[in-house]
Amino acid sequence: MYTNLSREELSALKTRLEAEYEALKSKGLALDMSRGKPSREQLDLANEMLAVDLGDYKSECGFDCRNYGLLDGIDEAKRLMSPLLGTGDLSRIIVGGNSSLQLMYNFIANAVNFGVSDEFEPWGKQKTVKFLCPVPGYDRHFTLLQTFGIEMISVPMLQGGPDMNAVEALAAEDAAVKGIFCVPLYSNPDGICCSAETVRRLAAMKTKAADFRIVWDNAYGAHHLSAEPCNLLNLQDECEKAGNPHRAYVFASTSKITFAGGGISAMASSAENIAYTKKLLSVQTIGFDKINQLRHVKFFKDYSGITAHMERHAALLSPKFRVVCDMLENEILPHGLGEWHKPDGGYFVSFNGINGTAKRVVELCKAAGVVLTAAGAAFPYGIDPCDKNIRIAPSFPPVDELQSAMEVFCTSVKLAAVEKMLAT
């Protein structure tokens, strides 16, 4: 434990770490652990989809997928995506284009411009609108909210999901609190899964705003790394049971199943919410790319095709997560220099170092040729109040590069820690 060391010992250690760091730096690395991008090998898994036989291009209802129409997508694509969305009722599903972020953006933009339904005032007409943001979280969710001037209130992530005591209190007391963003399975970046209790409390809690909504970004719903995957309680069912049937919007995509940016997205909510969404959607598009929807269905056949496919992804991703976690366990844990949740799925490891060192670690890594996500990126407004969190994205680099990158990372963490300890 570094905390047990004297100033002299720390100084000597610093000299040693600096030499280690310089040696790593001199290798002239150019490695990237910054974004949750699938690797080439993962993308290769779905290449056959691009050459799949599309038959007569017709959907099961006889509609020519090459032509205009079917704003909400083809039924067989809805069925394919339904296990990720938590409803088998196809009338409550929209299958979209290549980006679930765009569907989420639309939801927020529509709520701001037009309200969450015809009954409610547009959020944009209200003086202040606030959203609860479990932190650390997904930077693009935060940027989206910030763009529309929605005030973000950070709520800590705990082992079972967002701190529900805080969420319940904030939602109950302030009518300006209009919603919460959640990545329920293998959260970005912590890899934490919402417990059944969290889901039940989110569904049932009293909210001062009648138009309080949950944006349930099930981005990693099929992205398990363990043989015993997390079992996520069905939020929509719980909302219905609790008498809040319109509270939940669930989103998913195949961006990290087939192709990142070449997949299909989908959303589900109550029948009323989906009807309202379709009404507004019809103003902005005649329909999404149904050929790509058909392509996905022909390739996967049904959800078991996705499950089998995701096992092949896991086989490629697991060794990478192992490198990261092993390095952290061997190099960081014994010295008491940080903590992290060991994820059973998703795309990230979220590292929490000593307070006030995250920026320095990212800077040291960068100077040594290893690009990390900017420190603070996982917090609203890009500000990590403790300057301790760094998101590690192991998916893209090959295992040997990841090993090199993690060596740089661990050395940087140690060096930054010693610098910090000596400075205080």
Next chain:
Amino acid sequence: MYTNLSREELSALKTRLEAEYEALKSKGLALDMSRGKPSREQLDLANEMLAVDLGDYKSECGFDCRNYGLLDGIDEAKRLMSPLLGTGDLSRIIVGGNSSLQLMYNFIANAVNFGVSDEFEPWGKQKTVKFLCPVPGYDRHFTLLQTFGIEMISVPMLQGGPDMNAVEALAAEDAAVKGIFCVPLYSNPDGICCSAETVRRLAAMKTKAADFRIVWDNAYGAHHLSAEPCNLLNLQDECEKAGNPHRAYVFASTSKITFAGGGISAMASSAENIAYTKKLLSVQTIGFDKINQLRHVKFFKDYSGITAHMERHAALLSPKFRVVCDMLENEILPHGLGEWHKPDGGYFVSFNGINGTAKRVVELCKAAGVVLTAAGAAFPYGIDPCDKNIRIAPSFPPVDELQSAMEVFCTSVKLAAVEKMLAT
């Protein structure tokens, strides 16, 4: 000419037309001339694109099109689309997803929420925002404006495009007038092309609003039916020359080139406008479907591939337009019951009957099994002040069905005219 007939003659004619109409009705037709959808044969022309060899899935800059990134699209797709956009400067182009309507929606939504640039106040912050709408026009443009509460001011379409005297006067005198929607080539529905003079005047006119913008929906830029296609002056160049470099936004898509809803879209504007657009776009998506962009490039190679492809479309469409125009010329013209512009491209024939008959014609057609676009659809708020305009969409039905549908149409036009004449 029906106008030369006496009341007795009209009454006798009405009886005859009613019998004709009933005979047609008894055929039990189920035909659709309501939307500008390509036919199966047209869609078949691009089937090979769906099986095209995508090589190593890399763009010319070496980027893996299967992965995240390149928000503004791949360069080769920009180059492919550039002749439709009026600039060869790829930094001034964004290639999007399957829907140019979505790009236009984004432009309007962004202007409303955030302003047309950082310099200008959001339109939504202003008491009134107005748009000039050449009529008849594209119903989806109008719905888009109406959704955002933008007041629509109708401007008549003349033989060289929108009535520029009216446009100039309205734009010059009212700071609330923020823009105009135009389909410059083969306008929807008239099939009218903007003359060089119209383009120059649009580019150069004084506008009271400094943030006046032209939405130039070049939906039919390659959709010629004549051997001597319309030559459209380059709006962006003219805007630059006139000192209004940020005035024009040009949109295009391959929706009616490859697949309706399975194509790619694109937009172009000044470098500053595109940079601003990208900044806002990055909030809503990580990127568009680059695999489909690559697919288009591999299929067409370059713009000459599109030109050759569009000749095959024209070969399928020309006979259909001939049926419509011949029927109108033979059945309607001699009786003085309507007028229309004979289009050299595009997707529609815009029929103007006797005032106060359009709704009745659509009703009669519907009762006889022929679905037309709703009367008034080509006008803001769905209201044709003269109730005389009907949009005919000949592309989708086979020639023989179109012939039958046009028989119903012409009989209905005659019957509605006689009814009207007898009633007044």
